[in-house]
Ligand SMILES: Nc1ncnc2c1ncn2[C@@H]1O[C@H](COP(=O)(O)OP(=O)(O)OP(=O)(O)O)[C@@H](O)[C@H]1O
């Protein structure tokens with residue numbers, strides 16, 4: 001148990017010691033999105049009755065920050081350790097692969113959630129937010145950050161250089177998050193793109209998360225959870241299997 | 252008694268390299284053992300398999316009787332490894348690094364031992380310095396300390412003295428010797444053969460993934476029949492009948508190869524007969540380096 005808590009704590013310290021880049025910078029980025037999009041669209045778009053566009057945008061931005069930062073934390077920590085070689089310090093001790101997984105995952109979730117919370121708190125300066133179903137909100141925040149924390153672990157294990165990671169970031173993570181209804185309701189999309197969006201798990205994460213705030217969403221939150229939870233389970237299973245085999249970590 | 256390290260028919264293939272070709276090796280508890288071999292012989296690969304950093308293609312390896320795969324937690328807890336590569340985590344200070352490493356082994360309150368390690372490795376003044384700001388040799392000292400935080404009964408040092416100054420080499424070896432006297436098993440790789448000769452009771456020599464020599468250091472040295480005689484002569488001239496023993500002549504010193512000390516008599520008699528005076532004479536016994544070079548040359 002001490003082994004796990006130490007690794008978890010070390011992973012927290014790792015991003016906390018450079019929080020300007022790992023926490024403050026992503027909050028600022030989200031804030032810029034908020035300012036620009038709400039400035040441009042506030043007067044023109046109303047998705048749900050009684051919900052201003054800025055308020056509508058907030059949960060999407062929070063969730064986007066949670067996902068991207070959860071991914072960034074585990075993936076960058078692993079690739080850095082692999083490239084500098086100091087990954088041996090966690091490979092030599094008697095840590096089990098489950099402890100290894102949980103430590104990296106939980107630290108990634110914490111980073112994602114801390115940034116998300118930061119975005120939310122700063123956002124409150126610009127708009128009021130209700131929180132109709134806090135438990136749904138929390139459930140989606142946790143499960144979604146778990147999905148992206150795990151993808152980050154997978155990417156970190158697989159990648160051999162920073163380029164590989166940037167590729168995943170640019171061609172998978174960013175498109176998935178942007179094409180998921182952060183900035184709009186998918187009901188405003190043409191039917192074809194609506195259908196495509198239904199294949200994007202991130203859509204369910206953001207939609208369910210939004211439900212937590214407004215009690216309104218494109219899909220019922222139960223369906224969303226029924227999509228997201230299996231994602232968590234499948235990705236966890238794959239990652240544990242690879243870790244147990246030492247894939248790309250123990251040659 | 253269970254062996255500290257046991258390898259049976261250990262094979263390792265990387266994609267296009269056959270790094271280990273059937274290693275059988277047993278290191279008993281309490282031994283001070285050297286694993287020698289030229290670059291690329293497979294020393295680090297062997298150590299990596301013991302430590303679980305690499306997986307054997309075939310064969311088995313055990314640490315204190317625990318299989319490094321099936322029983323990896325026990326095996327890893329009993330093993331301390333100083334890696335060859337100079338690696339460090341730039342986010343932390345020396346003390347933080349050592350505390351974190353202790354934690355990985357389940358040790359929460361390890362500061363007394365950490366302090367002792369810092370003293371023995373000459374790191375007291377660096378305890379609160381960030382790893383990034385240490386010199387190369389200092390970083391290597393921290394690597395040694397990291398390998399020892401959990402007081403492992405089996406300690407493996409992969410070229411621990413590369414890039415380390417004389418003073419630390421001395422104090423490091425004094426410390427490792429003490430650990431060995433207290434019962435720790437030491438497995439060492441080094442390219443400084445005089446270190447291995449001075450420290451290790453037993454030696455294995457590895458070449459292209461095979462063990463080509465394995466014996467007590469003393470026995471390897473005594474089997475090395477060759478003795479050398481170095482002479483400074485006045486006048487500087489070597490009689491013809493002694494030429495067959497000549498290895499080289501450098502800076503006016505003749506170096507002769509003898510197979511027996513008794514031959515010294517013959518040499519001196521020949522010189523006396525030729526009226527040549529011996530100004531200076533040294534007799535050199537073969538050292539581990541000579542053994543190493545001969546063994547490596549023999550094996551194709
Ligand atoms: N990860 C790897 N992938 C492919 N080949 C490898 C890998 N690690 C080692 N090798 C190869 O295996 C062989 C043995 O390497 P190893 O590092 O064990 O040698 P060594 O005896 O430790 O040498 P040195 O004295 O230079 O440290 C070499 O030919 C090396 O190129």
Ligand SMILES: [Mg+2]
Pocket residue numbers: 294295296335409
């Ligand atoms: Mg090596």
